[in-house]
Ligand SMILES: Nc1nc2c(c(=O)[nH]1)N[C@H]1C(S)=C(S)[C@@H](COP(=O)(O)O)O[C@H]1N2
């Protein structure tokens with residue numbers, strides 16, 4: 001065809017147009033009124049607790065890699081330099097942990113999940129993602145939630161490089177789900193055609209984890 005788009009144009013617009021036409025990101029989320037900001041059963045903290053499986057991997061930026069695999073047009077294998085060269089974004093969001101603490105107004109910087117997906121270009125049958133981390137942790141969520149507007153692959157928090165105990169050099173942040181979905185030390189993203197249970201999801205936690213519906217455990 002004579003009107004082939006440029007490569008940059010096709011990467012940036014093809015998946016966005018397709019998602020828009022499919023309504024893929026219309027998850028019904030709108031900004032919440034203040035009275036609704038703290039989900040049921042949660043209390044506010046000012047500090048930032050550390051929670052994980054107890055094995056905090058040391059991942060140097062020289063050895064760090066992020067792979068995107070599965071149902072994508074363009075599988076990705078990014079090193080730290082390539083990741084830094086992607087569009088950088090800032091997001092401010094609240095944390096809601098299933099252990100009942102919430103922390104407001106965390107400022108994150110990194111690569112928005114939408115920008116990463118624009119590069120990888122999910123295939124039409126991709127519906128879920130499985131996240132795998134350097135400590136062996138896994139967690140699952142729908143693709144539309146992974147691609148939420150405020151979801152970010154964060155390398156900094158409050159203007160400082162993300163510390164190792166909180167998942168540095170890079171972690172996912174998906175603020176509208178309980179924080180166990182926000183994989184620390186993320187190393188691999190697999191796009192799948194069906195949901196599958198990650199670590200906590202195999203151990204009694206909810207597959208979706210909406211804090212406003214108190215989806216803590218699989219029976220909730
Ligand atoms: N790789 C990895 N990511 C993880 C976990 C983990 O054990 N390993 N724990 C999860 C849980 S249960 C929570 S509550 C948050 C805690 O993040 P924080 O330690 O930065 O508060 O990380 C989530 N992401």
Ligand SMILES: [Mo]
Pocket residue numbers: 051097098099179180
């Ligand atoms: Mo947690």
